[in-house]
Amino acid sequence: MKKILIFIILGFQLGNAVENDTIKANVFKKYYFKPDDDCDACGCSASGGSMGFSSMMNNNFVGLRYVYQSYTTKEGIFNNSPWIDEHFKTIQIWSRIPITERIQLTALVPYHSNDRILPTTGKETVQGLGDITVMAMYTVFQTHTDSLTYSHKLQLGGGVKAPTGKYSTTNNGTLNPSFQLGTGSWDYMLVSEYVFKRKQLGLNNAISYTFKTENEKLYQFGNQLNYGSTLFYFLDLNAVKFVPQAGIAGEVYASNKQVQQEIPGTKGDIIFSKWGFEVGRNKFSMGVNAMFPINQNLTNGNVKANYRWGINLNYQL
DSSP, X not given: OHHHHHHXXXXXXXXXXXXXXXXXOOTTTTOOOOOOOOOOSTTXXXXXXXXXXXXXXXXXXXXXXXXXXXXXXXXXXXXXXXXXEEEEEEEEEEEEEESSSSEEEEEEEEEEEEEEEETTTEEEEEEEEOOOEEEEEXXXXXXXXXXXXXXXXXXXXXXXXXXXXXOOGGGXXXXXXXXXXOOSSOEEEEEEEEEEEETTEEEEEEEEEEEOOOOTTSEEOXXXXXXEEEEEEOEEOSSOEEEEEEEEEEEEEOOOEETTEEOTTOOEEEEEEEEEEEEEEXXXXXXXXXXXXXXXXXXXXXXXXXXXXXXXXEEEO
């Protein structure tokens, strides 16, 4: 555990060294679900795309995760303005570490590669280290029963997202202000999670709220509400463990601000369906999941989320 803590500290030091262009006895006892990862600005995430902070298969782990997000953005204010495709690709180093019996620490270190093709200037790409997130959760209460009955678990906590990703004012003039490596600001989260389980069936309910602050360029992304509910089922197939899941997830964004003035057309909301599974053998596990929009209204309809998918490989500590 000491080695992992040292790794996280080094990650913070590396992130802060990057030039800041200013600016998600019980058969279930190993299953802990975390609230959604925070997304930045009207549905276009610079981080994990609301896919969560934790593995469903391993309680303590270190791993790699790849997240792909597809958006279509109207690049202009006129009816005949062109629509362009935008791709947000993220590789994350993530881990979960128990600090005490009741306190758990989660860390996420992302590397982004975003691209789009503009009608006037051609292909545009930004890539580099993103904003590092650290979150702590405290178990308020947890019932322990045998696998034939049921159990409850409630966790409360919070976290911080450091401005280790580069923020550029060049993208402020576009209709998708999230085409960034980071927000350029220190952002803070409050999170809660309630899990109910009976036999192999479980239901996870999570909600989080992120407070965004003003960055050095006097730009402030809107505060964000994330919520979700996921139904999951545990299958022990002897050689492997298999956990399918399905649910919904929602994101609500307040308006962005510049020089403390609200920017019209930058707020939004979206609801996704979530589908996925995780399979594990010995100390290794692999997860695959996807999200598809059910209803959305992002930046007055000028940004459309198409889909998100992710894959992860973890090693149990």
